[in-house]
Amino acid sequence: MYWVEDFYSRTGQWWGRAEARLTDRDHHRVSLLHDHCGGAPKRVLELGAGYGATAVATAQAGHMVTAIEISDRIDFVDGLARDVSPGALGVIKDDFYTVRLDRPFDVVCYWNGFGVGSDADQRRLLERIATEWLRPGGAALIDVSNPFVWARWNGGEEHLMPAPERGYDHELHERTTFDPVSCVAVDTWWEASSPHQSISQFLRCYTPADLMLLLAGTGLQLTAITVGDRTFTPTPQPGLAELLHEHHEYLAVLRHNG
Ligand SMILES: C[S@@+](CC[C@H](N)C(=O)[O-])C[C@H]1O[C@@H](n2cnc3c(N)ncnc32)[C@H](O)[C@@H]1O
Incomplete structure (x- = not known):
């Protein structure tokens, strides 16, 4: 995942002044944690914590x-x-594929980030969650990129003007493509002043059915998905608009089998 550190550090330089702050999104995530795991104090591991x-x-x-x-x-x-x-x-400023942590957690969260690298990489991460970090009976809350919506964004372009009063200092372009063979969304950005120095993030998207295949043998089981404000069991949901059209990611609730 050669691109990860550079992509998120560079975009963090572009947007950090505007976006490194607590917002409703952060408090909503805490509510989701309480909905799925209860409100009593927990030991929580957050992967890919961004700002x-x-x-x-x-x-x-x-x-x-x-x-x-x-x-x-x-x-x-x-x-x-x-x-x-x-x-x-x-x-801890480190790589979650190699970091060593010495205690178990009640909850492992990965908000808006899962899907970097190959399927083997995701399985390696899920196995670390199950065998090293999560206590038996604990839960992992993982945002998963939804291929149905990312596929519809294929070919999308944005041109963002600076808005220094809101903390956005750079004039930027974004192009979104979707590879239907590998099921990977490619999100490419460049500064208007440097059109030949683009950077991209690559996000493997998983339907809930694909995610269940990925989980096989990891010790984790998909028990619920939250899409927008609604929570569903991972059973057939024909025509489910939230997943087919509305949300580019869903929250997967994974329980430790052990
Ligand atoms: C899309 S950002 C989301 C950040 C944050 N969770 C949020 O929702 O604002 C994904 C984050 O995961 C981090 N990340 C990706 N791979 C990582 C790894 N192997 N070790 C640690 N962090 C990683 C990236 O640097 C990036 O900050």
């Missing part, structure tokens, strides 16, 4: 949080974590 805003909101809600992030985005977290109780948030 750290959700980790801060989770710690502020009374949980003990460990946040892992490989890119420079996490350098913003100190400015967000001032109100967090001492010891409630631990931040």
Whole structure:
């Protein structure tokens, strides 16, 4: 995943001044954690924490949080974590494929990021969650990119003008494509002043059925999916508009079999 650190560090330089802050999205994620796992204090591991805003909101809600992030985005977290109780948030700038953690967690979260690399890479991560990090009976909450909506965005282009008053200092272009063979969304960005220096993120998308195949043998089981505001069992849902048309990702609730 040669592109990961550079892509998220560079885009973090572009957007961090605007986006490294706590928003309703972070508090909504904490509500989802409470809906699926209960509100009592938990040991929470957050993978791919970005700027750290959700980790801060989770710690502020009374949980003990460990946040892992490989890119420079996490350098913003100190400015967000001032109100967090001492010891409630631990931040590790490292690669979650190699980092060593010495205690089990009640909940592992990966908000908006799963799908980087090959299927074998995702399975390696899921196996680490199941065998090293999650206590038996614990839950993993993982946002999964939805191929039905990403496929419809194929060919989309955006031209974003700077808005310094909102913290956006760069004039940027974005192009989105979708590979229907590998089921990978390719999201490419470049500065208007440097059209030949584009950077891309590659996101493997999974339907719930594909995700269940991916989980086989990992020790994790898909027990629910939340799409928008509604939660479903992973059983046939013919015509389900939320997944077919409306949301580019869904939250997969995975339970540890052990
Ligand atoms: C799409 S961003 C989402 C960030 C954050 N979860 C959020 O929702 O704002 C995915 C994040 O995962 C991080 N990431 C991807 N692969 C990683 C790895 N192997 N180790 C640690 N962090 C990783 C990226 O650097 C990036 O910040």
